[in-house]
Amino acid sequence: MPDSKSPHLILTDRGLAAELLERLVVPILMVGSVFIFGTVGFFIIGETRWSLLECAYMTSITLTTVGYGEVLEFMGANARIFAMVLMWTGMGVTLYAVSTITAFLVEKNLRTMLRERRMEKQIAALKGHYIVCGAGKTGFNVVKELRATQRACVVLDNGEDRLHSIQKHFKDLFYLCGEPTEEELLRRAGIEKAAGIIAVLNDDSHNLLITVQARFINPEIKIVTRCTGENLEDKFFRAGANYVVNPAYIGGLRLASEMIRPHVVSFLDRMLRSKDQSIRLEEVTLGAKSPWVGLTIGQTEVYRHTGLIPVALKHPHQEEFFYNPPQSEVLCAGTVLIVIGNSTQLEKLRRYAEA
Numbered sequence: 345m346p347d348s349k350s351p352h353l354i355l356t357d358r359g360l361a362a363e364l365l366e367r368l369v370v371p372i373l374m375v376g377s378v379f380i381f382g383t384v385g386f387f388i389i390g391e392t393r394w395s396l397l398e399c400a401y402m403t404s405i406t407l408t409t410v411g412y413g414e415v416l417e418f419m420g421a422n423a424r425i426f427a428m429v430l431m432w433t434g435m436g437v438t439l440y441a442v443s444t445i446t447a448f449l450v451e452k453n454l455r456t457m458l459r460e461r462r463m464e465k466q467i468a469a470l471k472g473h474y475i476v477c478g479a480g481k482t483g484f485n486v487v488k489e490l491r492a493t494q495r496a497c498v499v500l501d502n503g504e505d506r507l508h509s510i511q512k513h514f515k516d517l518f519y520l521c522g523e524p525t526e527e528e529l530l531r532r533a534g535i536e537k538a539a540g541i542i543a544v545l546n547d548d549s550h551n552l553l554i555t556v557q558a559r560f561i562n563p564e565i566k567i568v569t570r571c572t573g574e575n576l577e578d579k580f581f582r583a584g585a586n587y588v589v590n591p592a593y594i595g596g597l598r599l600a601s602e603m604i605r606p607h608v609v610s611f612l613d614r615m616l617r618s619k620d621q622s623i624r625l626e627e628v629t630l631g632a633k634s635p636w637v638g639l640t641i642g643q644t645e646v647y648r649h650t651g652l653i654p655v656a657l658k659h660p661h662q663e664e665f666f667y668n669p670p671q672s673e674v675l676c677a678g679t680v681l682i683v684i685g686n687s688t689q690l691e692k693l694r695r696y697a698e699a
Contacts, residue, residue, distance in 0.1 A: 371441030378437045379403055382430045389423045402427075407434040464532065467498055467518050471537045474498075477524035477554050478544040479506040482570065482591070486542055487514060489616075493624060494687065498533045500524040525553045530561060540566035548573050552583055559584030615684070625684050628697045632677040635699055642671030650692040656682040 382403030387396055394402075394417070404410075406427060419427075476486050479501035490497045491514055499519040501507050507519050522529040524545065535541065541558045543551040551569045558567050568587045571580055580588045601609050615623050630637060636644045647653055656665045660678030683693065 368445060371444045374437050375407075375441045378430070378434045379407065382406060382434065385426050385430070386423065389420075389426055393417070403430065403434075406430050407438055409435065463518060464520075467520070467532070467534055470496055470498070470518075470534050472496075472539045473534065473537075475500065475530070475533045475535060475538050475541040476544065477501075477541065477551075478546075478570075479503065479510045479519070480544070480546065482544040484510055484513070486544060487517070491517075493626075498538075500529060500533055525550050525557065527557055527561065530554075530557055535561050535565065538562065538565055540568065543567070543569040545570070548576055552576070552580060555580060555583045555585045623684070623686050624690070625682070626690050628681050628683070628690070628693050630675055630677055630679045630681070631698045633699060634677070634697050636675050636696060637677050639675060640671060641669060641673050641675065644675065644696075646693070646696075649696060650685070651689045652683040652685045652693055654681045654683055658682075 379400075383396065383399045386394060386399035386402055390399065407430070409431075473496040474490055476483050476490070476497055476499045479487075479499050483499065483501070487497060487499060487510060497518065499507065499510060499517060500522065501519070502521065502523050504521055507521055511517050511519065520529055520533055524530070524543070530541075535558060541554070543554040543558075545551050545554070548571055551571065555567055555569050558565055567585045568589065569580055569585045571577055571588045571590055572592065574590075577588045577590070598609070612625075615625060636646075641654065654669055656667045657669050657673065657675075658665045658680045659676060665682070666673070681693070681697070683690070685693070
């Protein structure tokens, strides 16, 4: 459960209170003040000749412009002048209140505000989640894969239409509307506790700014960013990105692979796009407390425990992957295992790796 004193929750509660104050409380208080002013004014002018109920009734028919042709008994010039002032003042206040409340109900009703407030509280409670900056076509596919592999994510975009469109495809999707390059929005998305951030905006400069902001706020976060410029990759790496993806480069490799190794592409496609989205090519890192640290692959009996066979691995002191590792290969803390399996098998592997 999130801490009741979390700065995210304080910000959310203040934002909700401020909007309620601006949209509802202020116009209601204005109408109430005019009503009290009119009632007390008639009562004073009448010098106790009229009861508070009669004064309140006269104020009500004045403010609502109903009239009924009724006036208080023995109304003199002072009372009539006061009634005229009340008519014009009250009419303006009433019209303002009605238009403000109507706009609130039409544009953004209370239910929507409460739902967004509840969602921001849930976002503040997330830990080890992923932040996706951009809700366009690329962002949609990123979210689709994260949801398919049961990873919690928060989508940031400055376009409400794009957010509503992507929300229709994913139930209970967490999102925040605003500029993903703004530090405040990144903090509201929980970047301090996030496992990674994926920047897929169309503008390379915006993705670069997000990379700098993310690395500054959370030095340990994993950053994956989109880059369309051919000569910008080094800048992204210097800014703190862990991985840089060029869609044109990836697309070119895919087109060539379709021609020269179609069965390999078909195999990967079926794994990634199959309706049975539990099968994935996945990675798991051995923790320092894992019982497999210091053992060979054969000694771990990984297949017997998980039903998985490592297809590749990479030790922390190596740059390259070791494909089809032999049973005699010794594992150490930080070794990355690459496997193909379903969510149940992968969960078993993670338990051994993180134990």
